[in-house]
Amino acid sequence: MEFEFVELGGDAFAFRHEQDGKMLAEITWTLLADVMVMDHTYVSEELRGGGVAKQLLDRAADYARDKGYKMEAVCSYVVTAFERYKDYDDVKA
DSSP states (O other): OEEEEEEEETTEEEEEEEEEEEEEEEEEEEETEEEEEEEEEEOGGTTTSOOOHHHHHHHHHHHHHHOEEEEEEOOOHHHHHHHHOGGGGTTTT
């Protein structure tokens, strides 16, 4: 699944998956210095249960690694994923 990088204005950014003009999945963050404050994850009803939220977080983590950023978990999904998976230890703030 492809995720588009979107500038939301100010220091807010997202990765999104849209189809036919409808947003189906999104992860958003605010960039504070070199820390991505992960504040929201959304997956539409039709895509839930398919691992899309983790795919979004994986894409955001790859972005953080590419940019030399850290990630702070605020969104409940990201908090849980940070606790559950070791994959993100290198990017945790």
